Amino acid sequence: MTYLTDGTKECFLTAFLLAFSDENAVVTSAQAQLSLGQKTVFVAADHDRAARAEKRLLTFDKGCMEDLDYLLRSGMDGHEQVAFRYFKLLAEKKAPVRDMLAEEEVLLASECIRKVTYEIHRMHGFVRFLESASGALYAPLSPDNDVVDLLVPHFRARLPEFPFVLHDVKRKKAAVYDGKNTFLAPLERAEVMLSADEQAWQALWQRYYRSVNIPQRERLKQMKGYMPVRYWKFMPEFSSREPFLT
C-alpha cells in the first residue's frame, strides 16, 4: 500500500502509525511516484495520533525528532520512505539506532541527513546578498533541500543591524529578518530597488574573483565539485561582463 502524505511532520507521523505493520508500505508525499496497480491511501494528518507517535518515539531516542526534521526537509526522491524505514527500525529496537551504520535503514537516513546539513553549511558560504536602496539585504537562492529558514540564525548573528530576506525562489517562500523578528512567508516574486553602489561593489567583487585565480593551475573539475554549477545562478562572480572562463 502507498501512503500519500502532505509532507508535514504531523501527517508523516500519522502515516507512520498506519503503515507500521504493512510489510509493503511506501510512504511518500510525491504524487508522481504513484505507480499503477499499487493501492493508495491519502493520509489526513491527525493531530492526536501524531502527538502520541512522537511521544512514544521520543522515549526510544531523545534526539529522533531532529532527525525527522532534517529528513522531511530533504529534496531527495523517496526521502519519506527513508525516514519511514529509519523510524520503523527505531520502534523495533526501542533504543537509539543512529550509530548502527551496518543497518541499511540507518545508513540511508544518515546520508540523507548529511546532505541536508551539508547544504546548510554550503549555503552559509554561497548565499549572496544584494543591497537594496533602503539598506536591507536580499538574497535569492534555490537550495536542493527545504532549508531556507534554517539559514536565518547564522546570518542574524553576524548581521544583526541589517534586515534581510532569504528568498527560496524554487519553493516560493522567504525567511525574513526585519531587524527584530524572523518569520517565514510565501513569496512568489520580489522586486528589489538596488542601492546606488550595489553595481560598483559587484564589479569590484568580479574583478577580485578574476584576479585571485591562478590561471596556470586550472582545475575546473575540482572547482565544480566543491561548488556545483547549479549554485552559480545567484553569484555575481559568474554574471560578469567578461566571460571568466576562456
Add this chain to the structure above:
Amino acid sequence: MIDERRLKILTEGAKYDVSCSSSGSKRKNTGGMGNGYVAGCCHSFTPDGRCISLLKILLSNNCVYNCRYCPNRLDADVPRVSATPEEIAELTIDFYKRNYIEGLFLSSAVDGSPNATMEKLVRTVKLLRTEYRFHGYIHLKGIPRADASLIHEAAKYADRMSYNIELPSERSLKLLAPQKSKESLLLPMRQLYEEKREFSAEKRKGLFLPAGQTTQMIVGASPETDGQIVRLTQSLYRGMGLKRVYYSSYVPVVHDSLLPDLPAGQLREHRLYQADWLLRFYGFTAEEIAPENENLPLDLDPKCAWALRNPQFFPVEVNRAPLEMLLRVPGIGGRSAQKILQARRYTNLSFEHLHKMRVVLKRARHFITASGKFYGAENETAVRKLLIANESMENATQLSLFSTPETALSALTGEL
C-alpha cells in the same frame, strides 16, 4: 571606494599565499557586524580549484626587499600601488555584508621600513575592529624585523597571524631572500607563541590570536628533501604550536639565474600535504614518514608507503583494532574509522558491511581482515603493484591537492 586597477594589482600580489582558511576563531558579535565560524567557511571557488574564504590582499606591493622568487621584489618592473587602511576596511565591510567573504587576509610588501609597514597593517585591523565594529575573521601577515610591541598590538586584534618561513633551510633563505633571516621569522613566531600561552594560562579576558599562527614555505625552488621538510614541519607544530604549515610548489613568475625555470611538480606538493595530514591527524611522526635525506615516493601516498615498509603490523582486524591502528590503514581516514568504531558496537562487521558503509576498500582490503576474512592480494609485490596502479589512475584523472576524502572535506569547510 578602491578602484578596479589597484584592487587587481594588490590581489595579484597576494594570491600566491596559499593560506586561506577562516577556521579556528570563536569570536562573538558584540555589537556591529560579523563573527567567527570555528569550522571555517568557503564562499566561492576559483577555476584553479582553490577556495575563496577571505579577501586576500596587499596594502602595498611597493617593496624594499629583493627576494628572488617574488613578483614584487625591488628589482621587478611592475606597477607599484598601495591602498589606505580606510579603503581596505571599507572594502572588507562591503564584501562581508554581501556574504562574499568570511573576513580579511591582509599582507603587505615592505613599503619603506618594516615598522612603518607593520604600523599601517595594525592601523587597518584596529580601524576595522573599533570604528567599524567588525568581528569577522582577520588573518594578518607579520612583517619580519618589525618591533615586538607592534607584533603584540597586532595580535590583540587579529584572529590569526603568520610569518612565512619562505624556504625550508637557512641556507636557501640567505641565498634567495637575503634581507630576511631565520631569526627575523622565527623570533616573532616564538614571541606570539609564548604570549598566547601566557594569555590563556592567566585566563585573561578577551581574545589573543584565537586562531593561532600558520606559516608557508616554497617547495621546489631550493634543494631540500621532503624528509627535511617534514622534520621542519614537525618541529614547527611541536615547538611553535602552529596550526598549519602550508606548502606552495614553486611557480616561476620571475626569471632568475638562482631559480629553476620549470615549475615544481604539483604531485610533490600533494604528497607533502598528505604527509602533513599524517602528522596532524593520524599520529605519525616525521621519522616514520620519510628518511631525512629522501623525498616522499611519488608513485604511492605516504601512508601506503609506510604500510608496505611495515608489514609486521598488518593485517588488522577491523572488529578489534584500536582507533590508532585503524587510522594507520591505507585508505581508512578519520571518518571511516569513526564509522567503524560506531557500527562494530552493534554487530560483527563483514566486508559487505564495510562496503555498504562506504568505507573505501580499494587500498584498505590489503591491510585488514573483517571477521577473520582477508580479501587482499597475497604477497607484498602484488599489493605494491595494485596500489601503484590505483594511484596512477587517480593521478591521471584528478591530480589535486584535495584528492583524499579527508582533505576534500576540510577544503570545503575552509580549513585548508
